[in-house]
Amino acid sequence: MSVVTVQLGQCGNQIGFEVFDALYTDSHCPQGLCSKRENEAYQASCKERFFSEEENGVPSARAILVDMEPKVTNQTLSKAAQSGRWKYGQHSCFCQKQGSGNNWAYGYSVHGPRHEESIMNLIQKEVEKCDSLSGFFIIMSMAGGTGSGLGAFVTQNLQDQYSNSLKMNHIIWPYETGEVIVQNYNSILTLSHLYRSSDALLVHENDAVHKICAKLMNIKQISFSDINQVLAHQLGSVFQPTYSVEGSCHYRRNPLGDLMENLVPHPEFKMLGIRNIPQMSENSLAYSTFTWAGLLKHLRQMLISNSKMEEGIDWQVRPPLSRLPTLGKASLNRELQFNTSIANLVILRGKDVHSADLGGFKDPALYTSWLKPINAFNVWKTQRAFSKYEKSAALVSNSQFLLKPLDTIVGKAWNMFASKAYIHQYTKFGLEEEDFLDSFTLLEQVVASYCNL
Amino acid sequence: MTQSVVVQVGQCGNQIGCCFWDLALREHAAVNQKGIYDEALSSFFRNVDTRVVGDGGSISKGKICTLKARAVLIDMEEGVVNEILQGPLRDVFDSKQLITDISGSGNNWAVGHKVFGSLYQEKILEKLRKSAEHCDCLQCFFIIHSMGGGTGSGLGTFLLKMLEDEFPEVYRFVTSVYPSGEDDVITSPYNSILAMKELNEHADCVLPIDNQSLFDIISKIDLMVNSGKLGTTIKPKSLITSSAGAVKKRHQKPFDAMNNIVANLLLNLTSSARFEGSLNMDLNEISMNLVPFPQLHYLVSSLTPLYTLADVNIPTRRLDQMFSDAFSKDHQLIRADPKHSLYLACALMVRGNVQVSDLRRNIERLKPSLQFVSWNQEGWKTSLCSVPPVGHSHSLLALANNTCVKPTFMELRERFMRLYKKKAHLHHYLQIEGMEESCFMEALSSLSGLIEEYNQLDATKSMPVEDFPRLSVAM
Numbered sequence: 001m002s003v004v005t006v007q008l009g010q011c012g013n014q015i016g017f018e019v020f021d022a023l024y025t026d027s028h029c030p031q032g033l034c035s036k037r038e039n040e041a042y043q044a045s046c047k048e049r050f051f052s053e054e055e056n057g058v059p060s061a062r063a064i065l066v067d068m069e070p071k072v073t074n075q076t077l078s079k080a081a082q083s084g085r086w087k088y089g090q091h092s093c094f095c096q097k098q099g100s101g102n103n104w105a106y107g108y109s110v111h112g113p114r115h116e117e118s119i120m121n122l123i124q125k126e127v128e129k130c131d132s133l134s135g136f137f138i139i140m141s142m143a144g145g146t147g148s149g150l151g152a153f154v155t156q157n158l159q160d161q162y163s164n165s166l167k168m169n170h171i172i173w174p175y176e177t178g179e180v181i182v183q184n185y186n187s188i189l190t191l192s193h194l195y196r197s198s199d200a201l202l203v204h205e206n207d208a209v210h211k212i213c214a215k216l217m218n219i220k221q222i223s224f225s226d227i228n229q230v231l232a233h234q235l236g237s238v239f240q241p242t243y244s245v246e247g248s249c250h251y252r253r254n255p256l257g258d259l260m261e262n263l264v265p266h267p268e269f270k271m272l273g274i275r276n277i278p279q280m281s282e283n284s285l286a287y288s289t290f291t292w293a294g295l296l297k298h299l300r301q302m303l304i305s306n307s308k309m310e311e312g313i314d315w316q317v318r319p320p321l322s323r324l325p326t327l328g329k330a331s332l333n334r335e336l337q338f339n340t341s342i343a344n345l346v347i348l349r350g351k352d353v354h355s356a357d358l359g360g361f362k363d364p365a366l367y368t369s370w371l372k373p374i375n376a377f378n379v380w381k382t383q384r385a386f387s388k389y390e391k392s393a394a395l396v397s398n399s400q401f402l403l404k405p406l407d408t409i410v411g412k413a414w415n416m417f418a419s420k421a422y423i424h425q426y427t428k429f430g431l432e433e434e435d436f437l438d439s440f441t442l443l444e445q446v447v448a449s450y451c452n453l
Numbered sequence: 454m455t456q457s458v459v460v461q462v463g464q465c466g467n468q469i470g471c472c473f474w475d476l477a478l479r480e481h482a483a484v485n486q487k488g489i490y491d492e493a494l495s496s497f498f499r500n501v502d503t504r505v506v507g508d509g510g511s512i513s514k515g516k517i518c519t520l521k522a523r524a525v526l527i528d529m530e531e532g533v534v535n536e537i538l539q540g541p542l543r544d545v546f547d548s549k550q551l552i553t554d555i556s557g558s559g560n561n562w563a564v565g566h567k568v569f570g571s572l573y574q575e576k577i578l579e580k581l582r583k584s585a586e587h588c589d590c591l592q593c594f595f596i597i598h599s600m601g602g603g604t605g606s607g608l609g610t611f612l613l614k615m616l617e618d619e620f621p622e623v624y625r626f627v628t629s630v631y632p633s634g635e636d637d638v639i640t641s642p643y644n645s646i647l648a649m650k651e652l653n654e655h656a657d658c659v660l661p662i663d664n665q666s667l668f669d670i671i672s673k674i675d676l677m678v679n680s681g682k683l684g685t686t687i688k689p690k691s692l693i694t695s696s697a698g699a700v701k702k703r704h705q706k707p708f709d710a711m712n713n714i715v716a717n718l719l720l721n722l723t724s725s726a727r728f729e730g731s732l733n734m735d736l737n738e739i740s741m742n743l744v745p746f747p748q749l750h751y752l753v754s755s756l757t758p759l760y761t762l763a764d765v766n767i768p769t770r771r772l773d774q775m776f777s778d779a780f781s782k783d784h785q786l787i788r789a790d791p792k793h794s795l796y797l798a799c800a801l802m803v804r805g806n807v808q809v810s811d812l813r814r815n816i817e818r819l820k821p822s823l824q825f826v827s828w829n830q831e832g833w834k835t836s837l838c839s840v841p842p843v844g845h846s847h848s849l850l851a852l853a854n855n856t857c858v859k860p861t862f863m864e865l866r867e868r869f870m871r872l873y874k875k876k877a878h879l880h881h882y883l884q885i886e887g888m889e890e891s892c893f894m895e896a897l898s899s900l901s902g903l904i905e906e907y908n909q910l911d912a913t914k915s916m917p918v919e920d921f922p923r924l925s926v927a928m
Contacts, residue, residue, distance in 0.1 A: 010733055070454055070492070071729050097590035098455050101737030102834075145741075177816055178833040179732070181742040181798050214810070222810035224731040224837075411920060412831075418921040419828040421745035444926045 001134035001254045003049050003239075004126050005063040006154060009100075009147030010072045011172050012139040013065055014224065017076045018232035019139070020061045023050050024086045026236055026387040033351055033385040042384045045241035045251040051086060052129045059086045062130065064122045066154075068111055068146045069099040094122055100145025104186040105429035107149020108193075115150075120157055127162075135166030135199075135256035142190045143174035143183035152193040159197040166256045169198045170235070173205040173405060182422050184413035185436075191406075192439035195446065200264050202272045203402055204231050208308035215311050217281045233387060234276045237394040242347060242380040252380075262378045263343045263398045265371060268449050273401045275302050276394040277310050285388065292348070292356035295393045299346070300360045306339040306401050319365035340453040341367050341399040346379045350391035353381045368453045403450045410443050454492040455592035457723065457736070458584045459524045460612060463558075463565075463605025465630050466598040467526055467533045468708060473597070473716040474522050474545055476843075480720055483843045484728070490517045493727040497523055499587055501547075513589075521547050523587065525580050527612075529569055529604045530557040550580055558603025562644040563885040565607020573608075578615060585620065592726075593624040593736045595719060596656075600648050601632035601641030610651035617655045624736060626722075627656045628715060631787065631861060633665035640878050642868040643893070649865075650896040653903060657740050659751050660718065661858065662786045667711035673783065674759050717842065718754055718786065721850040724804055725838040731809070734802060734836030742834040743798045743854045748903060752852045753791060755784040758845070772807065772847065776815035779851040780823065787861060794857035795914050796825045800834040802850040805841030812837065826910060827918045859907040866900055873897075 007016030027046040032039040051059035061080070065088060067073045073095045080087045094115065100107040127133055136158055140147035151169070158167050171190070174183045194201055209230050213222045217230065238259075241251035252258050263272055277295055278288065298310055305317040317337045344366075348356055362373045386392045416422065417436055427433070461470030481494055490500040490512065498520040500512045512518055522545045528534045531553050537546065552573055558565040585591050594616055598605030616625050629652065632641035652659050725734040744750045757778040779801070782790040803812060812835055825832050842848050872878065873893065882888050 014731070069733075069735065071733060075729055098592055099733075099735045099737065101735060101741045103737075103741050145738075175813065176831065177813070177820070178831045179835055180738075181829065181832045181834045210810070210813070219810075221808045223808040227809070411923065414923055415921055416828045421828050422741075424747055425741050425744070440924055441926070444924050448926050 001049070001132045001257075002062055002130035003134050003137050003255055004123065004130065005050075005061070005137045005139065006123065007063055007065050007076075008138065008140040008151045008154065009067055009144055011141035011144065012147050012151070013067055013072050013076045015170075015172070015228050015231060016063060016065070016139050017079055018225075018228040019235050020050065020063065020080070020086060021083070022229070022232040022236040022387070023240065024059070026240060028085075029387060033390065034383050038384055041251065042241050048131075049134070049239070049241070049255055052089075054089075058084070060089045061086060062126060063088060063092060064119075064126055065093040066095070066119055066146075066150065067099075068096045068107070068150070070095045070097065089126070092122065092126065094119055100149060102143075102180050102182060102186070103145045103425060103429065104149040104152075104189045105426040105431040107145045107147075107151070108153050108189075109149075109430040111146070111150050112153030116153075116157060119154060120161060123158070133162075133165050134254045135168065136162070137168050137170060137256070138198075139170045140190075141172040141174065142187040143172075143180045144186065147172075148186045148190040152190050152197075155194055156197045166199050166260055167197070168200045168202055168256055168259070169194055170202045170204070173203055173207075173402075175206045175210070176405075176408070179206075182425070184409050184416060185422065185426070187409050188413045188439045188443055189431075189436075192442040195270060195442060198270065200260055200272055201270050202274065202396075204234070204274070205308070205405065212279055212309045216279050216309060218284070219281075230279065233279070234274045234394070237276045237349065237386050237392055238274060238347060238396055240349075240386060241384075242349075242382045259345070259396065262345045263396060265343055265375070268446070269342050269398055271402045271406075272396055272398050274394060274396055275299065275308065276392065277302075278389065278392065279310070282388070290391050292352065292391060292393075295391060296346075296356060296358060296360060299393050299395050303341065303344065303395060303397060303399065304339055304366065305337065306399075319363065339400050341376065341397055342371060342453065343367075343376045343398045344378075345396045346377075347394040347396070348379065348381045348392075350383070350385040350389065353383055353391075356381065400450050400453060403447065406443070406450075407447050410440065410447060414440060454496060455590045455726070455735075456496050456523060456588035457593040457595055458581075458588070458591065459497070459522070459595045459597065460527065460581070461524065462527045462596065462598040462609035462612065463602055464528065464530070464533050464599075465602065466596075466605045466609065467528055467537065469597050469628070469630075469712045469715050470524065470526070471537050471542060472709065472712040473719050474524065474542060476713065476716045476720060478520070478545070480843055484840055488517050490514060494520070495589075496723065496727050499523060520545060523584055525550050525552070525577075525584055527552045527573075527577065527604075527608060529554040529565065529608065531555055550584065552576055552580060558607060559881075560601075560638050560640055560644065561603045561881055561885075562607040562647040563882045563888045565603040565605075565609070566611045566647070567607075567885050567887040569604070569608050570611035574615070577612065578619065581616070581619065585623075591620070591623050593626055594620070596625065596627045597715075598627070599630040599632075600645040601630075601636055601638050602644060606644040606648040610648045610655075613651050613655035624657045624740060625655065626736070626739075627652060627659045628719065629659055629661050630715075631661050631663045631865070633663050634864075635665075640872075640881070642865060642872055643878070643882065645865050646869045646900055647892065647896045649862075649903075650899040653748060653899050657750060658744065660754055660786075660852075661751055661861065662715055662718075662754075663788055663861070664711065666786055666788050667714055669783070670714060670759065670786075671710050677759075714756065714786065717756060718850065721756065721802060721804065721842065721848065722852075724840065724842070725802055725836045728838050728840040730836065730838035730840075732835065732837040734800075734834070738834070739800065739852070743800055743852060745797055745829070745854070746906075748906060749797060749854060751854070751858045753789050753855055753858055754786050754853075755779045755851045756786070757784055757849050757851075759784075772811055773815055773818070775847070775849050776801075776819060779849050780819060787858070789855070789857035789861065791853045791855040791857045792823060794824070794855050794859075795910055796823055796829075796832060797854040797856075797910065798829060798832040798834065799823075799854070800836075800852040802836045802838070802852070803847065804838045804849075805845060805847030807837060807847050809837065824914060827913060827916070830918065856907045856911050859904060859911070862900060862904050862907075866897070866904070869897065
C-alpha cells in the first residue's frame, strides 16, 4: 500500500525533500547486511510505498508540493531533479505568488477556500497513481502561516473527502525562543484543529533535533539542512519496510495503518514522538560497536526519563512503585520526572536482530493502568540494516513526552491573548476571539488528559 | 513572487530614492550573472522593450532588455527630479511616472497636503494605477519622504490615505526622515506633527530615521577608515555608505553617504523576499510579527556591519560582534537606545553565510540584557537569506518595535508647543483653504495618544511578570 505525502510551506517542502532523499538512498544502499533477494524485496516495498514508476525509469516521489510563494518549491523541485536519482512529478506542485505572512487565519480562511479545488485535485491525481492507498502523510510546521493554517484546512478536507484513509500529520514544533513572534497563536490554532481532524500527530521538536546535531553529530555551524537530515533519518527508520510477523519474509503492507493500530488506542491521545539510536556523525560511526542489550537499555531509559537523545540521560528516574493515578494539575508543577506511556512501538533493524530482548519494555509500570502491556507494547524486527547503521533502534511512543512543551505553548499563547496583542491581525481574516477560546479549551483538555495518565 | 512599488516624494524622498535604485541595480548585477530577467529582479524592476511604441512592451521572461524601476517620482519643484533625469540613471525611470510642479511647497505641510493634494490627486492616482497594473502581484508600496518639509511631509502623507482607499490590500511601508535637533527649517515641528497624524492612521509600518544619527554613523566610519590602524584595510565596496561600483559616479556629497545607508536599509528589508534562503521572510510577515496593536507600528532599525575588513577569515567572534552591534545605540538609524527601553517585538534579518545555530547562539547570549514586554518574552522573528549584500559575506538588519521611539516623539511635541504657544508662523498654514486650528489640535492629540500608549507600556517595565490564570477544565 502506498503513502501520499503532502508537503506544505517552506518547512514542509524542505523536510519533504530530505525525507524522500533519505528513503531513496537507504533503499539503494548496498550494505544491507542481508541477501541480495532480501535487499530487492526491501527496495520494492519502499518503492511501492513512496515512489511511483515513470516512463524514463527515474522514480517519482508520491508527493505533492504546496506553498503560497514560489521560491522554496522551485528550489525543492530542482534539487530533486538535479540529483538524477529520483524526482518529483512534473505536475505535482501548487504554488501562488504571495505567502501567508505567518498568519494562521490567512492560511486557513483565505488561501484554504481559494485554492481548495486545485489542491484537492492534485492530491486526487496522486492517489489515483496508487494501487491501494494506506493514507496521507502531511508535513508542516506549526509556527508559520501556510504549513499551519493551510495545513489544518487541507487535513480537514482530507477527512471529508477520504474518510476511509488514514491521516498522519508530521508537525514541527518550533524553537522555544521564537522563530516567529506569533508562533504560539499559530501553534494552538493548528493543534486544536488537527486534534479534531487528524488520526495521529507525529511531532519533531526543533530544539531537540538541534541538540542532536550539536551534541551527537558534532556539527559546528548547524544549518536547517543539517536539522532536516537528522529528522529525515529518524522518519526513515520508522517508515522503511519492516517484517510483518517475526521470522517471516514478507514486508508489512500498511505502514500508516500498522502504526496507528499500535500507537493510537484512544482518540484523546494522539501525539507521537520518535527517538532513534544510535545517531552520530559518519566519522564516529566507524569506530563504534553496539549491542542490542546496550541500545535497548538506553532507549528504555530515554523513554522513562523523557530524554530526546542518547546523551545526558537521567538514570535516576525510575517507574513509580504504586500505580495510583495522580489527579489534577498539581502533578504538573511537581517535576514531572517519570514519563508514563500509553503505547510504545520499537522498531529494530540490523544484525542479529532476533537476539534482542525487549523484556524491559513490557514492564506494566511503564504504562497507564487502563492498558495491559501486551496491548500497549509492540516490536517490529527486520534484518535488513538501515542507512549504514549495523544496528539501529527506533522508538515511536505515545506518552507524556510532549506534555510540558504543550503546556508551555498554551501558557504563553494565553498570556498574549489576555493582552489582546496581535489579535487584530487574525480577526482581519475572519477569525473571531471565540475561535481562539475554543482552541484554548480543547488544548487545556488535552493537557489535563495527558497529565492524569 | 510579489512586486513592490517605490513612491518617492519631495527633495529628500527623491534623493534617497535615487540612491536606492542605484544600489538595487548594483546588487542585482552582482547576483544575476546571466542577464536573465528573473523573479528577484521583477520585484522592483520591469523588463521593457523600448522599441515598442507606447507603454514600452513589458517582457516577462528571457534576457534583460531595459530595466525600468517600479517607481513613481513626485516633487513640487523640478530641481531634484531634473537632475535625476539628466544623470546616468535616466533610463531607469519611466518618464511617464513623474509628477512635478515648479513652485514648491515652501516648507508648508498645508500647501503640500491640501493645495497640491487636491490639484494632483487625479494625476497621482493615474500613475499609481498604472504602476500597479504592471505588477503581477503587487504586495507593497514603499513611500520615502521627510517629515520636516512641505512636499514630502504634506503631499507624501496625502498619498497614504489615497493608497489605503484605492489599494486596501497592499501594504504601506513608510521610510520617514525626522527633523534633527538642529534642523534649519523653522516650521519642521508643525510639518512633522501634522504628518504624524497621517502616519498613525494610514501607514502599516513606519521606519523613522533621523539625519543626526546617520551623520554620526558616517563620522564613525570615517574615523575607522582614516585611523590608519595596522592591518585594517577596508574592502571598498563594503562600506555601507559607499556607492563604489554603482551606476552613478558621483562626487560624494555629504548627503550621499547618508542616503546610501537608508537605501541599504530598504534593500536588506526586502532581501529575504527577493532571494532564497533557509528561512524566508516576506514583507507581510514584517507587519504580522512586529505590529501587535495597530497604532504601534514604528520600527527602529539598525544595520550592521558598517564595513567589512579585508581579511578573508571571519572568526565567529566577529559574527557575534555583528549581533552585539545591532543592539548598540550607536548603530540605530534614529536617536534611540533600545537596550534600556522596553521591547514589544524584535526582528533579525540575516543575510549571507550565517546558519540557524549562529542565530540561536546570539539570541541566547543577548536576551538577558534586553527587556521584553510581559506578553512577548520571546518576541523574536528571524530570517536567513543566503545572498549577502555586495561586498559583505554577511549582514544583519534588526527591526525593533521598542518604546525607545518615545523620546523622539516627545521632543517633537515639545518643539511644536514652543512654536504653537506663540502662534508663530501659524498664519502661513491657516490661510490655506481647509486648514483650521482644529487640524493642529487633532494632530497634537493623535501624537499625545501615541505617546501615552508607550508610557503605559513603559510602566510595566519594572513590574514582575505574572501569568494570567488559565482556563480550568473539568475532568
